[in-house]
Amino acid sequence: MLKNDNTKLLILYTSDVHGHIMPINYGTKQEAVGGLARFSTVVKEIRSKSDHVLVLDNGDLIQGTPLMTHYIKQHSNKPNPMIKAMNRINIDAGVIGNHEFNFGQQILQAAIDQSNYPWISANIIDKNTNKPKYGPPYIIKIINKSIKVAIIGVTTHYIPNWESKEHITGLHFTDALTTVKELVPFVRKMEQPDLVIVAYHGGFERDIETHEVTEPLTGENQGYEICQIDGIDILLTGHQHRQLTGYINNVLVIQPGNNGIAYGEIEVVFENSRTGWKVKDKQASVQLLSDIPPDKEILLETEEIEQSTQKWLDQPVGYIKGDMTIDDPFFARIKKHPFIEFIQKVQMEASDVDISVTSLLNNNSKGFKSTVTMRDVVANYMYPNTLVVLELQGKDMKAALEKSAAYFMLDEEGNIIVNPSYEQPKPQHYNYDMWEGITYTINVAKPIGERIEKLCYHDQPIIEHDRYHVVLNNYRASGGGDYTMFQNKPIVKEIQKDAVELIRAYFEKYTTVEATVTENFSVVAK
Known part of the structure; x- marks a missing residue:
């Protein structure tokens, strides 16, 4: 009282x-x-x-x-x-x-x-x-x-x-x-x-x-x-x-x-x-x-x-030939997944460049079934991101890949697991990026900052001071997720349509998209 x-x-x-x-x-x-x-x-x-x-x-x-x-x-x-x-x-x-x-x-x-x-x-x-x-x-x-x-x-x-x-x-x-x-x-x-x-x-x-x-x-x-x-x-x-x-x-x-x-x-x-x-x-x-x-x-x-x-969400926008569903988000990050490759293709076509960066935004993403509705699109891509093409040096790309590689660590038995700092105190799975148009290996057995190996573009080693055009979303391009190596870099192009619009436009153009995988990266522990 x-x-x-x-x-x-x-x-x-x-x-x-x-x-x-x-x-x-x-x-x-x-x-x-x-x-x-x-x-x-x-x-x-x-x-x-x-x-x-x-x-x-x-x-x-x-x-x-x-x-x-x-x-x-x-x-x-x-x-x-x-x-x-x-x-x-x-x-x-x-x-x-x-x-x-x-x-x-x-x-x-x-x-x-x-x-x-x-x-x-x-x-x-x-x-x-x-x-x-x-x-x-x-x-x-x-x-x-x-x-x-x-x-x-x-x-x-x-x-x-x-x-x-x-x-x-x-x-x-x-x-x-x-x-x-x-x-x-x-x-x-x-x-x-x-x-x-x-x-x-x-x-x-x-x-x-x-x-x-x-x-x-x-x-x-x-x-x-x-x-x-x-x-x-x-x-x-x-x-x-x-x-x-x-x-x-x-x-x-x-x-x-x-x-x-x-x-x-x-x-x-x-x-x-x-x-x-x-x-x-x-x-x-x-x-x-x-x-x-x-x-x-x-x-x-x-x-x-x-x-x-609800009516808008139930509209079919396209179809998938093959399997683009995600059963395990961890394996969709550790091994190339067709859904990730699809997002990279959308970004590369919209920007007309051949190096792309994206991430699996959260652990609830299920990918696409054979018939894709707007509900599927917004469930997998929930942020209104637009795209930016940056001019990066090879050293910037290497630094960004090293930062992404910190997403992984080894447990006591030597198995690759998610670094707990990406799960607590706040889940930050969206801060692990995957790249398309280049080849690379993440060696989790190496110290953080020294994990990227065999980094190549068109089968040639990426050179530290050479310049490359890379498409990524505006959040990451501005340094979001503490990717400071992207800040204040020359902007080649900005695509002022958000990701949902770009995905829908891609389906409107191709109607049926084949689920494909190009094995351009690997995550190892050796």
């Missing part, structure tokens, strides 16, 4: 929802455990029982499902379904995620304009005005008439390392850590808040318990360092798709996973003292949505675009 002079605040938040409204798996058409429709039910229930509730979203909202791909391609003149759902839930504020830029600034701005809630964005700056572009740097919410809650919103400033340049033209991304360092004392002084929340679309660069560094300190994730700033009570995080709670330097931290499978719940108890309200206690938990029935109002509001999406 709370004393009469105590007040409890509940904060509910989502992060990395990635277009999931409906409780459906678009790849299989089966029921899924998450989605905003289920979250809406939770919010309604908690609001009916609690006097003081804040509901927030922490970014990566409007991209990630076939529903949103279909919306962008055919219905973008209508209200954004993700924003309609959040408006229906009546959230208090949102934060911009890196994937908010995937469809360009026009789509993002339309989403913001349609929102009945503010987007808080302290470190995405309009170069023309030198002011925050998409919303205020922070907002103030008043609880129980006199408790003042400050919410600061920041986004990982690593976005220019991933995003197409035309999608972020005119924007400057200031360092998230530096921005929070400057803003927290300012907010504390000017607003005199009783609680300071930093909502950060970014994650942790260190283990939150052991404090050991868990990834290269590139600035992509700065959550641990942000917690060293005095004056922060709660840090809401995301981006890494992890589920965690804990304390760092007495800052309560939480991350609720992705795809609307769970949400974060934070309980703050304020005690009214002679000097004003004080935080007496703060606790956080990650709550799964698997057993929550979906909100019928959200289902009804999304029904029209959902039915249109």
